[in-house]
């Protein structure tokens with residue numbers, strides 16, 4: 001990790017901006033190095049921390065990343081610039097459901113991405129899955145963070161009622177992935193909040 005990345009992390013943690021956790025960071029780095037994507041889509045930019053990690057881990061990659069909070073979009077753009085990635089990172093300001101639908105409708109991104117990192121609203125993962133599959137190349141990967149949602153997906157008995165919908169939709173994600181005709185394999189990495197790694201046929 002560079003000094004720049006370290007200072008983004010420290011600052012985000014100090015201000016309570018949610019960014020990828022320590023162990024998940026290592027996993028994402030290893031996966032990106034292994035996949036070596038040219039084209040990456042990220043849902044949930046925050047301040048660009050995971051974006052910088054992925055761009056650093058795959059030297060020839062470019063990133064499109066979607067964020068609906070304008071302050072974070074501006075901060076991410078500054079961080080990408082400071083990291084020297086302004087030419088490789090495009091931050092799209094908007095709601096991910098809408099932006100993803102528009103990308104699919106436009107046709108330009110059909111089977112375009114080698115890797116998708118899903119780190120936005122957890123309840124929408126299942127709703128975006130089909131569109132993301134359409135935009136991911138054959139043999140490409142969709143990686144989803146926080147799929148165990150604070151452990152409540154596996155331990156519903158302790159779950160506060162307000163998380164019922166999120167947990168139900170994450171369960172639907174697992175059910176769909178298990179039996180999807182376009183998915184070759186999937187793996188749940190049970191560290192921190194859980195990472196689901198999906199490989200397409």
Ligand SMILES: C[S@@+](CC[C@H](N)C(=O)[O-])C[C@H]1O[C@@H](n2cnc3c(N)ncnc32)[C@H](O)[C@@H]1O
Pocket residue numbers: 018019020043044045046047048049050051066067068069072094095096097119120121
């Ligand atoms: C966990 S944070 C992303 C962290 C980032 N990937 C990292 O590790 O550095 C989730 C981000 O998704 C954004 N988000 C939440 N709902 C969204 C939506 N509907 N559309 C776009 N972005 C959304 C939040 O503002 C937040 O910045």
